[in-house]
Amino acid sequence: MMNVWKFGLVCALASFVPHWAQASEFDCGSLDNYGLGPFDYNEHPASARGAEKVHFKPDMQALNLRLYPAERLRGEFMYTLRVYPNHPAALNAFSRLEYLYGKQLPKTDRSQTAECFFDRAFRFRPQDPAVHFVYAMHLHQWGRLKDAAKAYAQAESLGEASQSFYYNYGLLQADLKNWPEAKRYAELAYSNGAQLPGLAQKIEKAGMGPVRIPSRQAPAPAPANEEAAGGSPGVPGAEAEPK
Incomplete structure (x- = not known):
């Protein structure tokens, strides 16, 4: 009976994961992070802020390539998301990094892509x-x-x-x-x-x-580039005008 119950729970949670976003643990890796998480970003704001001071600084979130090479940014975002898989600003920053600076990012396997970290986030908190x-x-x-x-x-x-x-x-x-x-x-x-x-x-x-x-x-007068106005309160680092 217990196994049947667990199977039903897994199916119910899976229904929240959109079919177009589904990959697999084989493709994108386990959520296990060797004892350092994974933690729910919404339930551990204080510890998340501590991690952000090192691995998700404001200039990192802003994709400042003058201070951080694109590959360094990808590594920091992956570290943050392995500990806090549903960190919305880190997911957004990873997505923007790939979109804006993809040609500056060395090729990597699928498990180190933004798409896979979204898959991990859906599996963690669907x-x-x-x-x-x-x-x-x-x-x-x-x-x-x-x-x-x-x-x-x-x-x-x-x-x-x-x-x-x-x-x-x-x-x-x-x-x-x-x-x-x-x-x-x-x-x-x-x-x-x-x-x-x-x-x-x-x-x-x-x-x-x-x-x-x-x-x-x-609304205030439009800036020359509306994206330059910065992030928004709902999801820190969210672009105002997706292209």
């Missing part, structure tokens, strides 16, 4: 909405729009509701030319405090009329 959110952005920037839409929907069903989530989901809907939904998520984002104006500008340019924005939370 119901963590932040993991699904960051994976949605990962898929979005690589142009996998339909898969990204499924990942955003999964994150929302699990309770993700930050301004950053709504803003990025709105950007995806705009890229899919689903303008009513883009406008709906834009208004949710701005009503929750989002400041970047790019999404509202896309929607108005598409002929959908102005986005309702509370006057006290009106």
Whole structure:
């Protein structure tokens, strides 16, 4: 009976892992980290901050190649994610590193890729909405729009509701030319405090009329490059405008 129960639990948890994200332990490695974790990032914030002071410094998160070679950054992100597999900012930074500086990263086996560390995060905490959110952005920037839409929907069903989530989901809907939904998520984002104006500008340019924005939370003037405005509160280090 116990074995049947365990099998049922495994199947139930697996249902939260999207089919497009599933790899395997054989491909991506065990979660065992030789006694140093894995730990749930959400349950150990103090110890996570201690590790971040060494392995995930602000300049590392910002992908500052003047201070850290791309290969060094990949190693630090992998260390962080082996200890805290569902660390959303580290997952996001790893994804951006591969996308922006992939040509500067020496070839490696699959187990040392961002895709595999997302797989590990899903196996570790399949119901963590932040993991699904960051994976949605990962898929979005690589142009996998339909898969990204499924990942955003999964994150929302699990309770993700930050301004950053709504803003990025709105950007995806705009890229899919689903303008009513883009406008709906834009208004949710701005009503929750989002400041970047790019999404509202896309929607108005598409002929959908102005986005309702509370006057006290009106977006600041657009910077020359909206991505340069930095990360967002929902997922630290999250890009504002996936490409």
